[in-house]
Amino acid sequence: MSEARVAVRKTYKLFIGGKFPRSESGRSYIAQDANVALASRKDVRDAVVAARAAVKGWSGATAYNRGQILYRVAEMLEGRRDQFVGLGLSAGEVDEAIDRWVWYAGWSDKITQVYGGANPVAGPYFNLSAPEPTGVVGLAAPPSFLGLVSVIAPAIVTGNTAIVLAAKDAPLAAVTLAEVLATSDLPGGVVNILTGDPAETAPWLAAHMDVNAIDLTAVTDPALATSLEEAAAGNLKRVLRPPLTAPDWSADPGLTRMTAYLETKTVWHPKGI
């Protein structure tokens, strides 16, 4: 006798500080036929605290170590490939996303040489410029899975930590990605993912004084994008504005998404005997 097995359903929760809490507000909403946590202002603030706490360790890790951890994420993604396809994503997109993650993983120990360098100053001084992570980055994520991966990986590969606002109507892949990240040696707090309505949570993130940069690429409402950019001016966040035309996530990403969250530090020292 064969009776259909009753499936164990998943509760889709937030991802903050390496843990999977429900929204402190107790709210949820229905998206993609599932109950999903509806993040609140307090969740945003908790995520910023977790992201800030993770900055020291993650930015202080060696580039080799960060590269290995990001590569490990790609391994875990590959292992869960079918799970993402099961969410309705095309196999091609999932493959692209995994390859994109591998591409960024390799940048961890190369971006410093490509974007920094020695400066030939007119005097007896050693002078070196090197990029450093800006700190905590807020990301409004695009709805596509390839887009989601393409905004998170470049932010964290250089040593930043991130708060990701998953697209309102496509949160399941983001939560599943959180489960990948949680099992990939990525320290808790390096990536924090909030599901819910970015139109509600993004203003708190944009105005938060302990966030260093914000990515508005996926904000399609121009009025909202403008108000977020205005709020970001409160502590002079680095802002990645929405592009004029919808981004093509399958195109060569270039360095922009990494350099947008990098600071250049220049160190001088006299030469002498």
Next chain:
Amino acid sequence: MFEYAPAPESRAVVDIKASYGLFIDGAFSDPADGASFKTINPASEEVLSEVAEGGPADVDRAVAAARKAYDKVWSRMPGRDRAKYLYRIARIIQERGRELAVLESLDNGKPIRESRDVDIPLVAAHFFYYAGWADKLPYAGFGPAPRPLGVAAQVIPWNFPLLMLAWKIAPALAAGNTVVLKPAETTPLTALLFAEICQQADLPPGVVNIVTGAGDTGRALVEHAGVDKIAFTGSTEVGKAIARSAAGSRKKVTLELGGKAANVLFEDAPIDQAVEGIVNGIFFNQGHVCCAGSRLLVQESVYEPVLASLKRRMARLRVGDPLDKNTDIGAINSAAQLERIRTLSDIGGEEGAERWSPPCDLPDNGFWFAPTIFTGVTQAHRIAREEIFGPVLSVLTFRTPAEAVEKANNTPYGLSAGVWTEKGSRILWMADRLRAGVVWANTFNKFDPTSPFGGYKESGYGREGGRHGLEAYLDV
């Protein structure tokens, strides 16, 4: 202290006109509404000239001239020809260096020794450096054919008037942009002489436009719908307002704002050498320096000898006539700035810090402030948190390197920092942890056109100088 005979630089080398118009489309013209303001010598309060005050109509005209020059001439010109114009400008600046130095000291109040040996040589070097980039942009690391942005709106401060102009105009032009630049209202004269230099170089009309005026003129310029790029150096407060006003636009923004740099002195540092650097860090240019080392963090074990040496050195600083070649500290740039320095210094005393200045005869006319240190300063004091932009140093102490890092980074600013120690590994350990765009180790206040300069956090974003400085003016 023994006396020096006065050694004044001659004023005869400069020819200041009674009045100046706006430099738009290659020629000087009167502002639409005829408004003007006076620029004075802050060392004597003597009126130097009457300068046009640009209004919205003038800004409009300047932006239109810059747009036309961009569309018809500059963006189409081969890079090698743009380069040659910039080389010409660099050469003329070198040739007229003494004139520019004297004029800068007259209008700004800075010692001739600094304008002659630091500001003007760096101005020429900056143009020379970026001239060479104009025909090499595909090799700058921003793709095979990076494009300019268009018309750049540039607003600069009064502390290094011509040097800030060079930092703005040289990379903008090298990358193929045209500019409208507003100098600070208290120091417009070298920018206007630079306009004459552009004429002398036969720079095509409209490529560089200089619109003089105060805050309203600057606001009209950066908020003008016809500009593609905003570059601002000035206060964090105004920088935030600009960032807000540019929200939702396509204008690329770079901001170089305030600072409250820590100069960290470890017990193993050679004290006399370090004190020389500390003095240079805070008293250079009367402390009117966004990257000034205005917070001295001394390791507790050497606090007494460092303070004694610092006071000894400060007593030797010569305050007075900016045109005297012996002068170390010139005049405060304006009455308003002097008022701000006085107010914050008074607050320092009221909040419980101990104030000290060497005995110092200040001239009767003009704006002067004796070099001052505050001891017993805590991190909560306003003089330890707010940018004073004057010759005022706050002294704090620390015990461990970790505490030094904590205190140094305990500020919303992040422009520069200094470290003094003989131990190489400690320098690099500190340099890794200081959240600042420039770290000077066993030196301070060094600048070079090849070396990127700019801040972390609320000290702004973008870099000026070096290959990095091109990014601000390219569509990348």
